[in-house]
Amino acid sequence: MRNELRLSLGWRFYSDVFRLIWEYRGFGLAIVAVTILQEFAALWPVSLLGQFVDRLQTGDLGHVVWLLMGASLLYPGIVRGNTILRHKMFYETDLQKRVELTLEESERGDCGDLEAAGTAHTRVVNAVSGITNAAFHILGSFAPVIIKVVVVAGNLLNYNRLLGAAYLGSLVVPAVMTVVFNNKLRVLRDAEYSVISRGSGIGVKVIAQREDTDARHKFGRIMFERKGVLISLVNQSQLYIYFREAALVGSQFLVVFLALAMREEIALTPGDFTRIIGYTTQVAAAFIGTASVLDAIISYSRAYYAYVRRTDQARS
Numbered sequence: 001m002r003n004e005l006r007l008s009l010g011w012r013f014y015s016d017v018f019r020l021i022w023e024y025r026g027f028g029l030a031i032v033a034v035t036i037l038q039e040f041a042a043l044w045p046v047s048l049l050g051q052f053v054d055r056l057q058t059g060d061l062g063h064v065v066w067l068l069m070g071a072s073l074l075y076p077g078i079v080r081g082n083t084i085l086r087h088k089m090f091y092e093t094d095l096q097k098r099v100e101l102t103l104e105e106s107e108r109g110d111c112g113d114l115e116a117a118g119t120a121h122t123r124v125v126n127a128v129s130g131i132t133n134a135a136f137h138i139l140g141s142f143a144p145v146i147i148k149v150v151v152v153a154g155n156l157l158n159y160n161r162l163l164g165a166a167y168l169g170s171l172v173v174p175a176v177m178t179v180v181f182n183n184k185l186r187v188l189r190d191a192e193y194s195v196i197s198r199g200s201g202i203g204v205k206v207i208a209q210r211e212d213t214d215a216r217h218k219f220g221r222i223m224f225e226r227k228g229v230l231i232s233l234v235n236q237s238q239l240y241i242y243f244r245e246a247a248l249v250g251s252q253f254l255v256v257f258l259a260l261a262m263r264e265e266i267a268l269t270p271g272d273f274t275r276i277i278g279y280t281t282q283v284a285a286a287f288i289g290t291a292s293v294l295d296a297i298i299s300y301s302r303a304y305y306a307y308v309r310r311t312d313q314a315r316s
Helices: 003-007 009-023 025-056 063-110 113-161 159-171 172-184 186-208 213-261 270-315
Strands: none
Touching: 009 025, 009 063, 009 113, 009 270, 025 063, 025 113, 025 270, 063 186, 113 159, 113 186, 113 270, 159 172, 159 213, 172 186, 172 213, 172 270, 186 213, 213 270
């Protein structure tokens, strides 16, 4: 089993990503800690808004308005600091891996002309982008939705077990759709990175050897092929994304409707409804963002596969 995992391109991609995260674990721990703080700061204004709505009936607002304003100012400040920290790590890792893989490609010495060298360089750039972007998103993009789901599910379970269970169940269908859709797009993504690499290589040759008419014709054919692949990929991916978002929005509204039907049984106040709508809206936005990140990571992994396959062929 270990031998099969070592040969698996998927295993090699994710092992390289987590090896990179481990090398920069100081950055990684700081990013995770700041991200956790960021997400609790994002949920705090929603809770305060619920208190504000409930206190409007009595007129005793106390310090809730000032706390709400402070919480609303705190969150974007943490987000900006987290963004700086994540990009610092991204640029550090991108430089390291770009130099490392480029020198490895040079040492193999199997690129005999400009076209082959240009194609190889593009494969390296795409592979590095895949690894470093995956590390960037794993650290900063998966924690938010996990934290939000846990906190919101906990709050809904406090109101009613059925409401909390229905909320957790509402996320299953969009999650399954994400996996299915990415499997359907895998062939197109492989073709995308293959044709991008070939187009870059022949483009370098056309510029360097302007008398080569065969290279010009080949460049035109590859660009035409690339256009078709990219248009097909955009059309299918956007259609799939819309279906997933529609399923997510519909499932979140079902939770709200269920809460409305149970409002007297579990004594929900207007502030409670404000919290439920605010929480579910935040989770829906975080889920959509995280699903898009997962789409991107799978796309990055296909760029890495194109590089590794060519490298393995060269070594053999």
